[in-house]
Amino acid sequence: MSMAGNLRKVTSLGRVGGLRKVARLGRRRARVDLSHPARSPLGSAVVNCVAYRDGVRIPGGRDLVDTVERIRKSDEGFVWLGLHEPTDQEFAGVADLFDLHPLAVEDAVEAHQRPKLERYDETLFAVFKTVCYVEHQELTATSEVVHTGEIMVFVGSDFVITVRHGRHGSLGPLREELEADPRQLAKGPAAVLHAIADHVVDDYVHVTDSVQEDIDAVEADVFAENGARADAGRIYQLKRELLELKRAVVPLARPVQELATRPIRVVDPEIQAYFRDVSDHLIRVTEQIAAFxxxxxxxxxxxxxxxxxAQNEDMRKITAWAAVIAVPTMVCGVYGMNFDNMPELRWRFGYPIVIGVIAVGCLVLYRGFRRNGWL
Known part of the structure; x- marks a missing residue:
């Protein structure tokens, strides 16, 4: 059973003493699908737990506590623990083992936090909003375009703890990429933090590119021949989804800027250069969202x-036809009063002449309105 398999039992105890009793380490399990839509494929909040030294996986000790203590005594390597939507009880033992601040623990468990960066003694706590584009055949007034989640990262001198919330944003592929580059991973927990930040911002870029296609489609519909009949609800829906994306992206600018410029003990100056690249990409996405x-x-x-x-044109047509219809209405209304001494009332040619006058009057009005573009 792997360290991760044992840790799923450990997290339910809520104290370090229980950790020593049940967190038995053994042979490493085969790789599992880390993109499970709800809970971890390992059957608990634990997604994975691996120790690294010089950028390479190292076999675990008898339990998680011994592994952490051994790494701390040798002052080499670090532990990367990945969790997915842990409960208070599941996270209590981890918080005690790594001496995490209660406020940061509360934020990590409750989620629904703004992107931020906080320092608690020797621990760095970062919150990232993850986004993914929701595929759809046709954009409607109720289509979901952007779905958001969260990744909380605790970074210490010898550990990285990632807490993921949401049905997307799996870090499994990212872990594999880092393990394929031991030289970068050997730079320590800060390298993992940079990789997560870069991964999140890259997703922002992909999502904004997809949203641009939806905006282009709506723009083409609005400026088409029958653009007035386009559904305005699609535009409002895009604006709402764009606002959701903006809430995820814009607040992250300040934390990334701090990681790139301010001296932080757990972030090596060499890693800060990489954060500057992430900041450049984030600025590009922010500007693109503002343009959208x-x-x-x-x-x-x-x-x-x-x-x-279009409404004005309809009103002009209605007005023009009302004026045309007013001619026979007026004439017929006058001759419908049934007075005995009305002009030409008993004349033989009175009826055809009245009909002719009505027809000529309607034709003149029709041609006049047609010439002026009202009909």
Whole structure:
């Protein structure tokens, strides 16, 4: 049974003493699918738990506590523990073992946090909002375009703890990429933090590119021949989903900037150069989202103007036809009063002449309105 398999029992105890009794380590299990939609494929909140030295996996000791103590005594390597939506009880033992601050633990368990970066003594706590694009055949007024989740990261001198919330944003592929590059992973927990930040921001780039395709489709519909009949609800839905994306991306700018510029004990200066690259990509995404917002505002205003013009055209047509119909209505109304002494009332040619006058009057009005573009 692997360290991760034992740890799923450990997290339910809520204290270090229980950790020593049941966290028995043994042979490593085969790789599992880490993109499970709900809980961990290992059957608990634990996704994976691996110790590294010089960027390479090392076999575990008798239990998790012994492994951590051995790494701390040798002052080499670190432990990477991955969790998915742990409960208070599941996370209590981990918090005690790594001496995590209660406020950070509360944020990690409860989730629904803004992107931020906080320092608690020797531990760095970072919150990232993950996003994914929801595929759809056709955008409607109720389509979900962007789905968000969260990744909380605890970084110490000899450990990294990742807590993931949401049905996407698996870090399994990222772990494999890092393990394929031992030189980068050997730079310590800060290298893992950078890889997570870079992974999250890269997802932002992919999502914004996909959202741009939806915006282009809506723009084409609005400026088509029958653009006034386009569904305005699609534009509002895109604006709402773009706002969700903005809430995930924009607040992350300050934490990434701090990681790239401010001296932090657990972040090696060499890693800060990598964070500057992440910051550049994040700025690009932020500017792109701001441009999308302005573009959607312009599209919405153009659509409302088209609707207003179409309504004016309809009102002009209705008015023109009402004027044409007013001619026979007036004439027939006059001769329908049934007075005895009305002009030409008993004349033989009175009826055909009245009909002719009505027809000529309607034709003149029709041609006049048609010439002026009202009909």
């Amino acid at each position: 917002d302005e573009l959607l505002n312009s599209i919405l205003q153009a659509h409302l103007a088209q609707v207003s013009v």
